[in-house]
Amino acid sequence: MMDLECNDNGHFLVNQTVHDFSWRGLTVTVKDRETKRSRDLINDIAGDVQQGELVALMGPSGCGKTTLLNVLARRAASSGAKVLGKSYVNGLQVDSKAFQRMNSYVEQEDALIGSLTVQETLKFAADLSLPSSVSKRQRMDRIQTLLDAFGIQNQANTLVGTPIRKGISGGQKRRVSVASQLITCPKILFLDEPTSGLDSTASFEVMSYAKELARANNIIIIASIHQPSTTTFQLFDKLLLLSAGRTCYFGPVLAVDSYFNDIGHPIPTNTNPAEFLLDIVSADFNSSKELAQERVQAIQFAWAESAASEAMNRKVSDRARLVDKDGENALIDDMARPGPLLITSALLHRSFIKSYRDVVAYGIRIVMYLGLAIMMGTVWLRLHPSQEYIQPFINAIFFGSAFMSFMAVAYVPAFLEDRATFAKERANGLYGATPFMVSNFLIGLPFLFIISVLFSIISYWLSNFRPTGEAFFTWVMWIFLDLVAAESLVVFVTAIFPNFVIALALVAFANGLWMSVGGFLVAPTILNPFWKYVFHYIDYQAYVFQGMMVNEFSERTYSCGNQCQCMYTTDLADQCLIRGDAVLEQYGYAADRTAKWVGILIGIIAVYRLFGWIALYLRRY
Known part of the structure; x- marks a missing residue:
């Protein structure tokens, strides 16, 4: 049963039936990179399509199918x-906004969330597309x-399936992709290579469902x-048959045999007509390329001069009614999209499910960070508060912060x-980009905080850093801000x-740069001015x-050893002790700037996210 009952309460899109969809004069021109000349x-x-029809857009590779x-x-x-050119609905x-509301597009690749x-x-397709006026019961009925x-x-x-967890078959994924685009009852559905990667049985199965759906x-x-x-x-x-960007045939599939027989290219008996048509309109792989090109041009000319082509163009022209001076008239639209808060909430819910089910998102990273914590805690095991351990303490601080940041590259595939x-x-x-970026940022915070706490519980106490609760939670705060900044960098770059x-x-390169100018390898007091003023002050690892x-x-404080020969001279030298402030003075760090550094870090995170938002907002799909 393929009746989706897109009427009354189930009719969520436009309140006007799309009887036909037609277009004429569609031309796409680009500048050739080599010759610098315009190329079509x-x-x-x-073309002209009626409601309930299933249209095949065919042609050899590179003929312009996806472009059209x-x-x-x-x-x-x-x-x-x-x-150039125009398209018409009824x-x-x-206008583009109204047209977008009445159509859906299924990509060639199944951009489904495997977890x-x-x-x-x-369900999430419904949450992201249907207004709040559609009740939960209506949504569930529609999904069922x-x-x-x-x-x-x-x-x-x-589960749809991930590289780690097996899910549904390829043919079933294609059906899920199509079904998810039908939540809003679109009037026009575009399918880009819906049978790509499927065997003949699965291909027939998918297109059979599409056929029943259309009718x-x-x-x-x-x-x-x-x-x-x-x-x-x-x-x-x-069938709309293309070759080199031009029409070779457009009309009923049942009339293909008679048409090509009339122009001197009869389809042999017991031959797949699709294979035969693709062969005669392709010139790229023919042994006699010039003859093949002449044949294709003859087929294109025959169609352009045919009575069928003339009748179709006349039909499109007669039906077109330009009712205002701008030449655009939107169909009445009665659908209100969900508001930003509802969309952000739905994206958060979906991301939360993905995050705890998909081990690639955070599961593997948690294991990686735990492994790093154990390694760090056992390498820098039980450091003592004496001067010979001052440099190992500094090394451990650098390693913990820098490599926690560096390992954020593991977030690239998930993003x-x-x-x-x-x-x-x-x-x-x-x-748009705003709900996506907001939900992506918010969903990562609890997971990054959990990672920060787990890493710190192991590494901090094993290494014997300052043993107070305040110092521990301050360390957790810095690790957390470090991870948030590193993940924000990943979002920006990706x-x-x-x-x-x-x-x-x-x-990886950016993290290597931040390590170099962060203040550990070369102290800020002697860092080359170019690197200091251009990169050091925007380096989140430095803060x-x-x-x-x-x-x-x-x-x-740190003891100076049995011989009381202190590496740093402080006011505690007579007690054979070193005040830790002396170490900070060597690096040029003041102890009263924590709030300032936190503020700068939050600013860097905000800038990364803002630039990521701008990149997504400006990019056109």
């Missing part, structure tokens, strides 16, 4: 591209309807697809997954460079190191 990715594409799909969905076609030009169950995936409609009700409580709910579905099997190909109502989910959901108009290797390398040094040495 797609050229003068026209993005243009139809009002997404960025390509970097620096110039887009003969009207619709959520199938039902939770749909989708689970039943896509045949995944038996997998409702199964039962009068949804227009446009899917880019590469080399479907014969049975899968026959599921489609219409990349979150960022990919954000990119998909933002492109579908669910929310927001700009969403590539695992690049982000990892840049974060953590200063704070820990003051916490250890400001209120502690």
Whole structure:
């Protein structure tokens, strides 16, 4: 049963039925990097689709399928591209905001959160897209309807799956991806390579569900697809065949045989028609490339001059009604998106589930930090308050702060997954950069605090730092601020460079730089002025190191040994003791600036998060 009952209380999107979706003159032009000349990715594409139809967008690799799909969905076609042409809904030009509300887009890659169950995936899709006026009962009914409609009700409580924990199959993931986009009952659904990575059986299964969905709910579905099997190909109502960015055919799948027979390219019996069509419109891998190009050009010309092409263009033109001077007229929209607080709350809830289920997010990091704590505590074991241990104390402080920060690189893969989910959901108009960044920041705080406490309980007391409760909790505070700043750096860098290797390398490099200018390897009093004034004062590790040094040495004394030869001269020399303030003076640290350093650290964290927000806000998907 594929009827999603998108009416009355279930109708959450627009209160006007989309009878048809058409476009004409769609052209995308970019500047060629080598020749510096303009080049068309797609050229003068026209089409017309009716409600309930399933359309295949086919063509050889590089023909412009994804570009056309993005243009139809009002997404960025390509970097620096110039887009021409018009599209119509019910003969009207619709503004982008209204159009975004009536369509959904399913990416080629399943940007699903693997640590959520199938039902939770749909639940959070509902929480992020449906207004508060939709009751919890209505949401659950809708989710159950989708689970039943896509045949995944038996997998409702199964995890989607992570690299560590096995989940549902590839075909089931595609169905979950499509189902999650149907929560708001979109009128137009775009599928980018929905059968990518699936075998022929799974591909047929996914497209069969899409076919039933389109017919039962009068949804227009446009899917880019590469080399479907014969049975899968026959599921489609219409075919738009592209080659080198131009139309080779657009019309009913049932008319493909007769059309290509009429233009001199009959489809052989017992041949997969999709494979045959892709072969005759491809010139890249043909042994005789010039002849192949001539054949493709002849097919494109035949379509441009055909009666079917002329009739379709006339139909689109006749139906188009430009009713205002701007040429845009939005369909009436009765859907109110959830407010920022509701969206942030839903993202927090989802991130919390992901954080405690997905060991990659924080589980592995907790184990890593515990291992570091044990190593540090046993290497710097039971240091004594005597002068020969002053340098080991300083070394332990540097190691504890610097390497805790450095190991934050382990957060890169977890944030990349979150960022990919954000990119998909933002492109579908669910929310912007602000709720994502706020929820990402807040959800990390309790986990980072737990890590700070666990690390400190082991390393602090084993190493025998200043044995007071106040000193211990001050140490925990510095470790916590250190981790928050390090994670904020990861967010900032990864927001700009969403590539695992690049982000990892840049974060590691930045931490190496902070270690070099932080004040331990070279004291701030003798640090090269360039590094001091350009980098030292924006180095969060420097303030953590200063704070820990003051916490250890400001209120502690150290014995000068049996011979009473003190390494530092203080007012306690006659007692064969060294006042810890002397160590701080050597580094140029004052003991009364803790509040200032905390404030600076919070400022650095805020700047990292702000820059990360700006990077996500300015990036277009």
